[in-house]
Amino acid sequence: MGKKDLEKQDIGKTILEELTGGEPKEKRQKRGIWKILQIPALAILTGLIIGAVLIMATSFDVYDAFKVSLWKGLGTAFAEVGEAYLALITGSLGNPVEIVQALLYGDALDFRNAINPILESLVQSTPYIFAGLACALGFRAGLFNIGVEGQLFIGAAAATFVGYSLTGLPPYIHMPLAFLAGALGGALWGMVPGLLKATTGGHEVINCIMMNYIAYRFTTFLLTGPMSRPGTGGMPVSPIIEKSAQIPQFFKTPIRFHLGFFIALAFAALVWWVLFKTTLGLNLRTVGTNPRAAKYAGMNIIATTIIGMAASGALAGMAGANEVLAVNRSMAIGLSAGYGFDSIALALLGNSHPVGVIFAALLFGVLKNGATKMMVVSTIPIDIVTILQAVILIFVAAPAIIRSVYRLKQPKVEAAAIMLSGWGGVK
Amino acid sequence: MAPILQLKGITKQFPGVLANDHIDLTLNQGEILALLGENGAGKTTLMNILYGLYQPDEGEILVNGEKITIHSPTDAINAGIGMVHQHFMLIPVFTVTENVMLGSEPVKAGDFLDRPKTAAKIMEISSQYKLEVDPNDYVKDLPVGVQQRVEIIKLLYREANILIFDEPTAVLTPQEADDLFVIMRSLVKQGKSIIFITHKLREVLDVADRIMVIRRGAVVGEADPKQANRNKLAEMMVGREVNLVVEKDIKKPGDVILSIKDLVVTDQFKQVMVDKVSFEVHAGQILGIAGVQGNGQTELVEAITGLRKSVSGEIKFKGQSILNEPPRKITELGSAHVPEDRQADGLVLPFPVAENLVLCTYYKEPFSRGVVLQYEKILENSEKLVQDFDIRTPSSLTTVGSLSGGNQQKVIIARELSRPIELLVASQPTRGLDVGSIEYIHKRIVQKRDEGCAVLLVSPELDEVIELSDRIAVMYRGKIIALLEAEEVAKETLGLLMAGIVPDKIEKPQGQRVVETTF
Ligand SMILES: Nc1ncnc2c1ncn2[C@@H]1O[C@H](COP(=O)(O)OP(=O)(O)OP(=O)(O)O)[C@@H](O)[C@H]1O
Numbered sequence: 001m002g003k004k005d006l007e008k009q010d011i012g013k014t015i016l017e018e019l020t021g022g023e024p025k026e027k028r029q030k031r032g033i034w035k036i037l038q039i040p041a042l043a044i045l046t047g048l049i050i051g052a053v054l055i056m057a058t059s060f061d062v063y064d065a066f067k068v069s070l071w072k073g074l075g076t077a078f079a080e081v082g083e084a085y086l087a088l089i090t091g092s093l094g095n096p097v098e099i100v101q102a103l104l105y106g107d108a109l110d111f112r113n114a115i116n117p118i119l120e121s122l123v124q125s126t127p128y129i130f131a132g133l134a135c136a137l138g139f140r141a142g143l144f145n146i147g148v149e150g151q152l153f154i155g156a157a158a159a160t161f162v163g164y165s166l167t168g169l170p171p172y173i174h175m176p177l178a179f180l181a182g183a184l185g186g187a188l189w190g191m192v193p194g195l196l197k198a199t200t201g202g203h204e205v206i207n208c209i210m211m212n213y214i215a216y217r218f219t220t221f222l223l224t225g226p227m228s229r230p231g232t233g234g235m236p237v238s239p240i241i242e243k244s245a246q247i248p249q250f251f252k253t254p255i256r257f258h259l260g261f262f263i264a265l266a267f268a269a270l271v272w273w274v275l276f277k278t279t280l281g282l283n284l285r286t287v288g289t290n291p292r293a294a295k296y297a298g299m300n301i302i303a304t305t306i307i308g309m310a311a312s313g314a315l316a317g318m319a320g321a322n323e324v325l326a327v328n329r330s331m332a333i334g335l336s337a338g339y340g341f342d343s344i345a346l347a348l349l350g351n352s353h354p355v356g357v358i359f360a361a362l363l364f365g366v367l368k369n370g371a372t373k374m375m376v377v378s379t380i381p382i383d384i385v386t387i388l389q390a391v392i393l394i395f396v397a398a399p400a401i402i403r404s405v406y407r408l409k410q411p412k413v414e415a416a417a418i419m420l421s422g423w424g425g426v427k
Numbered sequence: 428m429a430p431i432l433q434l435k436g437i438t439k440q441f442p443g444v445l446a447n448d449h450i451d452l453t454l455n456q457g458e459i460l461a462l463l464g465e466n467g468a469g470k471t472t473l474m475n476i477l478y479g480l481y482q483p484d485e486g487e488i489l490v491n492g493e494k495i496t497i498h499s500p501t502d503a504i505n506a507g508i509g510m511v512h513q514h515f516m517l518i519p520v521f522t523v524t525e526n527v528m529l530g531s532e533p534v535k536a537g538d539f540l541d542r543p544k545t546a547a548k549i550m551e552i553s554s555q556y557k558l559e560v561d562p563n564d565y566v567k568d569l570p571v572g573v574q575q576r577v578e579i580i581k582l583l584y585r586e587a588n589i590l591i592f593d594e595p596t597a598v599l600t601p602q603e604a605d606d607l608f609v610i611m612r613s614l615v616k617q618g619k620s621i622i623f624i625t626h627k628l629r630e631v632l633d634v635a636d637r638i639m640v641i642r643r644g645a646v647v648g649e650a651d652p653k654q655a656n657r658n659k660l661a662e663m664m665v666g667r668e669v670n671l672v673v674e675k676d677i678k679k680p681g682d683v684i685l686s687i688k689d690l691v692v693t694d695q696f697k698q699v700m701v702d703k704v705s706f707e708v709h710a711g712q713i714l715g716i717a718g719v720q721g722n723g724q725t726e727l728v729e730a731i732t733g734l735r736k737s738v739s740g741e742i743k744f745k746g747q748s749i750l751n752e753p754p755r756k757i758t759e760l761g762s763a764h765v766p767e768d769r770q771a772d773g774l775v776l777p778f779p780v781a782e783n784l785v786l787c788t789y790y791k792e793p794f795s796r797g798v799v800l801q802y803e804k805i806l807e808n809s810e811k812l813v814q815d816f817d818i819r820t821p822s823s824l825t826t827v828g829s830l831s832g833g834n835q836q837k838v839i840i841a842r843e844l845s846r847p848i849e850l851l852v853a854s855q856p857t858r859g860l861d862v863g864s865i866e867y868i869h870k871r872i873v874q875k876r877d878e879g880c881a882v883l884l885v886s887p888e889l890d891e892v893i894e895l896s897d898r899i900a901v902m903y904r905g906k907i908i909a910l911l912e913a914e915e916v917a918k919e920t921l922g923l924l925m926a927g928i929v930p931d932k933i934e935k936p937q938g939q940r941v942v943e944t945t946f
């Protein structure tokens with residue numbers, strides 16, 4: 001262990017140190033805000049530049065324009081990129097002109113519409129927060145929960161079922177009940193690989209992947225069979241969730257901003273509290289960092305492993321519950337946009353710290369929301385955006401690349417040497 | 428002629444600590460320079476700078492009178508500087524040859540690795556410097572001492588002229604240490620130059636040509652081993668007089684606290700490591716287990732502390748069976764354990780000092796209420812223990828991994844000795860500590876014994892066992908082959924017993940025994 005943790009250098013870790021005070025104050029103060037943000041900012045910039053090249057290279061209009069003349073070609077190329085990126089930004093963060101105008105002249109409705117892009121980005125970030133937290137918690141406990149996707153499906157199914165099958169309950173009971181059912185579903189699904197690991201030593205990665213397959217098929221079965229919506233002719237869609245179980249949206253359609261975002265933030269706070277302020281958290285972190293020391297300290301490694309996987313699964317289940325209860329209001333097979341797998345990247349980006357995860361999730365949400373708009377406005381295929389996202393991610397996750405491209409000084413070459421200053425391990 | 432190596436005004440600041448404060452150092456060709464200093468004095472930091480792992484804030488490095496900059500270990504190796512790390516950087520499943528050639532592999536026609544060539548060179552180096560190894564052995568099959576030789580060969584293979592040894596003897600048995608000194612001598616005789624770091628003053632006096640002492644990051648002076656003695660060196664290091672002899676009254680032992688009967692423990696390959704062992708430890712008694720490392724001590728201790736399952740036999744703590752009970756239960760009955768491998772078992776390196784200091788008690792009042800950790804209390808406790816045990820750390824929030832080796836050990840000692848206990852199981856409790864700290868920890872162990880705690884001490888340092896123990900058990904090949912009153916046995920006899928030779932008559936020490944101290 002040790003070594004890897006120490007060498008990890010990313011935004012999440014930096015933020016983590018800033019916020020939790022993992023190091024003496026003097027050092028914290030010395031590092032400015034720019035230091036924290038320079039890597040992600042430059043990573044995004046680099047990603048955008050590479051994306052621009054891709055946009056130019058994949059557009060037929062650009063090729064056609066080049067046939068006319070070099071200048072026309074270049075002009076078209078930059079115009080296309082400009083248009084696309086403008087769409088990306090206004091689509092995800094809103095159009096500043098519109099916002100100002102709405103503020104000055106418009107009514108409340110205009111204003112809401114003007115800031116809707118930001119709100120929509122938050123909506124898109126919400127499942128990422130839950131799923132990222134699930135993975136982060138797992139990582140802290142030394143568990144590689146690659147089964148978030150499956151747990152998310154089971155959680156969504158459980159929440160949906162409670163959501164439509166119970167009727168006549170008041171919202172303050174029905175909604176939490178459905179949400180908890182989702183958490184429980186995810187927890188159970190996550191617990192299975194946890195149990196297998198703790199009792200038989202079976203590796204959780206393999207078992208999680210298997211559980212994912214079972215989850216896909218099982219939910220397909222549910223949606224086409226016991227949970228299918230009557231009158232859709234066998235379409236894999238569930239009945240609509242009762243109003244009392246829906247997580248409320250704050251504004252009228254088309255604004256989808258909902259309470260789930262704040263629930264996600266609350267759970268991020270809860271995860272932070274549990275991990276860093278409770279005995280259970282110390283158990284989880286110790287087992288995750290140095291299992292031998294955990295054993296020495298008398299911690300119950302078996303129980304901790306099972307609890308870790310179950311808690312991680314519960315958070316994954318919440319991601320699913322959130323999507324069906326707050327956004328879709330029913331469950332369909334195309335429920336997840338790969339949240340489960342992106343969550344691994346999110347957790348790594350956020351250094352498995354809840355605060356880092358929130359920031360990473362916001363980045364993902366913004367990109368995804370902006371991408372949709374970009375696709376609508378310009379003719380750029382969404383695949384380019386996926387590539388863009390991936391490129392940014394690679395750069396954020398591998399700060400060494402950014403550092404060498406922009407000739408930044410390595411802040412902590414020292415880290416690698418720490419292991420040499422201590423000693424004691426024979427063999 | 429310019430000295431082979433000169434450091435001028437090397438300064439290195441870590442958050443909260445000035446690890447090196449304008450250090451000047453000169454190393455002449457063909458000499459062994461011993462670097463002495465307390466735990467956390469900055470020795471390892473200085474060597475890491477020389478080896479390119481840290482960059483100095485100030486100062487310069489001259490090799491053969493020429494100023495050079497070292498940005499990485501590769502630069503250091505190119506400048507002829509090599510370092511033997513405390514954690515060996517060897518790949519266990521590779522052979523000696525493969526390990527040595529790793530990183531500078533010679534190839535022969537068709538891009539195949541030229542193993543025979545390397546093996547031949549290893550043999551050449553090995554005979555030139557008396558470094559006996561078989562190039563075809565797998566590293567994992569070699570004892571620690573021989574692994575260290577492989578590390579040295581790696582450096583010589585890369586033609587290093589300046590060799591750095593950072594506490595090389597901390598992981599060696601006394602016999603292996605003696606072998607190492609012979610090697611070191613033969614190295615300098617053939618023109619190599621050595622910087623040697625150790626906490627054992629006797630080793631310094633035996634092997635060094637010159638001694639340099641640093642304290643709190645700064646050079647405090649030099650000494651000539653021909654004129655210095657251990658007391659003087661200890662005083663230079665610590666800045667005060669150190670009592671090198673443990674003061675301890677004869678005490679009548681109390682009730683049986685730990686009793687072990689016919690205990691059998693196996694290792695992970697099901698090989699019997701503890702073979703029908705029986706003994707008792709009484710309240711107010713220190714039982715020392717002497718023996719060359721690897722004779723079952725590790726497994727014995729792990730069985731007693733619940734870290735390893737026993738096959739058969741009986742372990743009773745205060746009359747209650749603790750055989751195969753979980754570690755927490757044994758701890759809660761009032762036992763403490765200073766583990767042999769501190770980094771692997773005793774500490775969570777990326778965690779702060781404060782959390783490591785409550786690793787065994789965090790779930791109890793006052794450190795937690797219900798499930799909520801009480802960080803104010805945890806920090807308070809840490810501040811106090813840092814003070815009491817003189818742990819050199821910038822703060823309680825510093826990660827344990829960034830403390831010096833000796834201070835990491837003090838964290839464990841502080842944690843284990845600061846709670847009310849009736850049994851202390853201590854494996855090599857002073858490994859890697861400086862004389863001042865050893866004095867202090869020995870005092871604390873004796874104090875625990877005087878308070879009525881039963882102490883099981885395991886140490887490959889014969890001197891430490893003799894000094895501290897009331898009774899001594901000698902372990903050989905998994906059996907206790909002798910159980911003696913400490914007063915009644917001569918050191919030579921113990922030495923023989925440790926080698927498995929049982930003399931006809933246990934020789935008593937002649938007259939007043941002169942206790943040789945550990946350091
Ligand atoms: N990477 C690091 N980050 C922060 N502080 C460090 C780091 N490495 C060393 N230190 C601090 O610098 C000081 C000197 O440490 P160093 O390891 O050089 O001591 P040492 O003389 O080798 O001690 P020992 O004999 O215990 O090994 C210590 O206070 C230590 O806590």
Ligand SMILES: [Mg+2]
Pocket residue numbers: 421470471472831832
């Ligand atoms: Mg050191």
